[in-house]
Amino acid sequence: MQTISATDAKQRLAAMLDAAQSEPVIIRRQKRDVAVVMSMQEFERLRAANIAEFEQLSERIGKAATARGLTEDKLNTILAHR
Numbered sequence: 001m002q003t004i005s006a007t008d009a010k011q012r013l014a015a016m017l018d019a020a021q022s023e024p025v026i027i028r029r030q031k032r033d034v035a036v037v038m039s040m041q042e043f044e045r046l047r048a049a050n051i052a053e054f055e056q057l058s059e060r061i062g063k064a065a066t067a068r069g070l071t072e073d074k075l076n077t078i079l080a081h082r
Contacts, residue, residue, distance in 0.1 A: 003028055009037075 002019055006029040009016050016037060019025050024038040
C-alpha cells in the first residue's frame with residue numbers, strides 16, 4: 001500500500017488515481033492517515049461484502065427473535081409506540 005502526503009496528492013492527482021487502480025493509496029496530513037483512495041472495483045467489492053455481512057447478521061437476529069417468540073404483530077405493536 002502506498003502512502004503520500006496530502007500536498008503530494010493535490011499536486012499529483014492523476015498519478016495517485018492511476019496508482020489506486022492497483023492498490024489503495026493512503027493520504028497523510030500532519031503525520032496522520034486521513035483518507036484512502038482506491039479503485040472503484042475495490043470499493044464495490046468491499047461494499048458488496050459489507051451488504052452481505054449485514055444481511056447475514058439481520059437473518060441471525062430475526063431467527064433469534066422468532067425463537068424467543070417475537071411475531072410480526074408484536075413487532076408492529078412495539079414500533080407503533082415509538
